[in-house]
Amino acid sequence: MNQRLVESLAQIIISLSEEERRLLDIRLRKPSNPEGVADVESSLKKFEGRYQIASEQFYRRFQAGELGDSMDFFEWNTFYEMWKAAQIKIS
Numbered sequence: 272m273n274q275r276l277v278e279s280l281a282q283i284i285i286s287l288s289e290e291e292r293r294l295l296d297i298r299l300r301k302p303s304n305p306e307g308v309a310d311v312e313s314s315l316k317k318f319e320g321r322y323q324i325a326s327e328q329f330y331r332r333f334q335a336g337e338l339g340d341s342m343d344f345f346e347w348n349t350f351y352e353m354w355k356a357a358q359i360k361i362s
Contacts, residue, residue: 283345295349311354318347326351 287295294314297307315326321343322329330351332338 279340279345280349283342283349286342287346295353308354308357311350311357314350315347315354318343318350322347326354 284292284295294307294310297310318329319326324332326347329338329344329347333344333348338344
């Protein structure tokens with residue numbers, strides 16, 4: 272795994288509030304939980320509103336390195352990947 276990515280993820284996890292850590296823990300344990308999916312979707316909508324871009328478009332641009340290294344972007348990226356993983360499990 273990419274060392275820079277691991278360090279960035281560690282920084283994100285450290286910076287999370289207690290509520291965000293609880294939500295992350297729930298997602299990691301039960302990614303197909305409909306309530307957990309709704310919470311992740313709510314988080315995605317908050318980022319979409321803040322940055323005025325759809326999560327799917329954000330994800331493509333972030334993965335392409337077009338958006339920088341904001342902690343918000345790493346968190347948004349993580350929520351989007353959790354949402355995608357949950358969609359696969361639900362299907």
